[in-house]
Amino acid sequence: MTSTLTRILSPAQVLAFRRKLMSWYRANARELPWRGTRDPYQTWVSEVMLQQTRVAAVLEHYERFLRLFPTVVALALAPEAQVLAAWSGLGYYRRARSLHQAAQFLVRERSAQIPTSAVELRTLPGIGEYTCAAIASIAFGERAAVVDGNVDRVLLRVTGRAEDASAAARTAIRAQAEALVPNKRMGGSSNAAGDHNQAMMELGATLCLPRAPLCLNCPVFDLCATRGEHLAVPRRKQRSRPAAFLLATRKQGTRTHVLLTRRPAEASLMPGMLELPPLPIDAVASPNAPEPILRLRHSITHTNFYVEVFAQSSDQSPTSAITSFDNEEGEYEPGSDEQSPDPVQHTPYQPGLEPAGLLKAIPVASGALGWYAHAQLSGLPLTGLARKILLRANLYAIASPQTPAQPIATTRRKAGRKPQSNSVQPEK
Numbered sequence: 001m002t003s004t005l006t007r008i009l010s011p012a013q014v015l016a017f018r019r020k021l022m023s024w025y026r027a028n029a030r031e032l033p034w035r036g037t038r039d040p041y042q043t044w045v046s047e048v049m050l051q052q053t054r055v056a057a058v059l060e061h062y063e064r065f066l067r068l069f070p071t072v073v074a075l076a077l078a079p080e081a082q083v084l085a086a087w088s089g090l091g092y093y094r095r096a097r098s099l100h101q102a103a104q105f106l107v108r109e110r111s112a113q114i115p116t117s118a119v120e121l122r123t124l125p126g127i128g129e130y131t132c133a134a135i136a137s138i139a140f141g142e143r144a145a146v147v148d149g150n151v152d153r154v155l156l157r158v159t160g161r162a163e164d165a166s167a168a169a170r171t172a173i174r175a176q177a178e179a180l181v182p183n184k185r186m187g188g189s190s191n192a193a194g195d196h197n198q199a200m201m202e203l204g205a206t207l208c209l210p211r212a213p214l215c216l217n218c219p220v221f222d223l224c225a226t227r228g229e230h231l232a233v234p235r236r237k238q239r240s241r242p243a244a245f246l247l248a249t250r251k252q253g254t255r256t257h258v259l260l261t262r263r264p265a266e267a268s269l270m271p272g273m274l275e276l277p278p279l280p281i282d283a284v285a286s287p288n289a290p291e292p293i294l295r296l297r298h299s300i301t302h303t304n305f306y307v308e309v310f311a312q313s314s315d316q317s318p319t320s321a322i323t324s325f326d327n328e329e330g331e332y333e334p335g336s337d338e339q340s341p342d343p344v345q346h347t348p349y350q351p352g353l354e355p356a357g358l359l360k361a362i363p364v365a366s367g368a369l370g371w372y373a374h375a376q377l378s379g380l381p382l383t384g385l386a387r388k389i390l391l392r393a394n395l396y397a398i399a400s401p402q403t404p405a406q407p408i409a410t411t412r413r414k415a416g417r418k419p420q421s422n423s424v425q426p427e428k
């Protein structure tokens with residue numbers, strides 16, 4: 001396939017493309033809980049969650065998040081820790097913080113009213129070119145083109161630029177995407193622009209797949225310049241890195257507590273979130289080190305972390321329950337979490353470590369450590385990896401949604417109320 005195929009679609013081809021795409025979408029669109037709504041807040045939440053995240057992961061979080069925070073006001077008034085806890089497992093926690101900050105800005109400055117145009121939406125924290133176009137077209141019917149990774153791939157292939165990563169190709173793709181978005185009332189749809197954008201993303205997500213596009217089922221096959229005859233875009237090589245964590249538990253009466261550490265406020269990734277205490281690799285690599293109770297793989301963007309979890313318990317009950325997870329391999333979850341489980345600092349290795357001795361090897365300041373009640377865990381801002389380990393250890397259960405914050409009158413005075421403290425206090 002060469003650049004001689006590079007082209008833009010003619011006006012007649014644009015019309016044919018729209019018609020074929022929408023006909024296919026109406027018959028084949030997946031049923032997803034955020035489809036069919038034109039509520040701008042719900043659309044906003046779903047589009048932010050879907051960025052670089054698998055649909056399956058979003059399905060686990062979307063409805064629960066909306067039950068906890070059903071409105072912009074409820075989200076704005078919630079403590080940040082509660083928002084991060086509801087986001088735990090979706091990764092890329094900066095998105096949750098930006099969503100929260102944007103909600104607080106709207107309550108403070110705009111009486112909780114979400115802007116109705118892409119240009120205004122773009123001014124909110126965490127809303128980029130893709131998200132503002134998605135909200136403006138899906139919720140408000142604006143003729144704005146959504147170009148996410150899926151749409152980008154479809155149009156690069158349709159226009160014969162499948163292997164062209166140049167800036168000129170990106171510019172051409174955006175122009176082609178904009179030309180394809182129909183006017184509001186085209187085709188009898190009440191929101192042709194929003195439906196078209198969702199159909200483009202669906203085509204990329206379900207048929208025009210990165211490595212093996214299903215061209216024979218594609219509605220725009222006869223308009224596509226490449227039809228699958230292109231070189232696969234080389235995958236970036238995954239790196240492998242080891243990581244180790246301590247799962248320390250204690251019993252107080254009938255209550256089980258888990259030792260967690262808070263990531264530094266200045267950390268570039270997930271500042272302030274809670275995780276299991278990291279262990280220096282050299283402290284657990286010695287022949288004298290205890291056996292891990294759990295092994296799993298945790299993939300973050302281009303790195304596979306091979307994680308070992310070591311137990312320390314004041315009694316047998318919590319840790320003995322998880323020995324059956326030995327050697328279990330976690331699922332590969334591309335882009336599932338932005339957490340870096342790197343130990344932050346290493347302390348000198350002490351030979352002959354027993355499980356209890358691992359506590360001393362934790363390379364974080366003791367002030368950053370705290371015991372948290374097992375029943376409290378699902379309400380904490382845990383990192384995705386910590387949540388995954390605690391789930392495997394039967395120490396984490398997804399709590400039923402808390403009583404959602406009650407929407408308040410959206411006057412400026414009330415909207416300006418200071419949100420509650422977001423600090424989560426460990427037990428003594």
Ligand code: SF4
Pocket residue numbers: 154157158207208209213214215216218219220221224225226227228
């Ligand atoms: S024909 Fe194949 S390569 Fe072209 S848009 Fe359809 S699925 Fe993608």
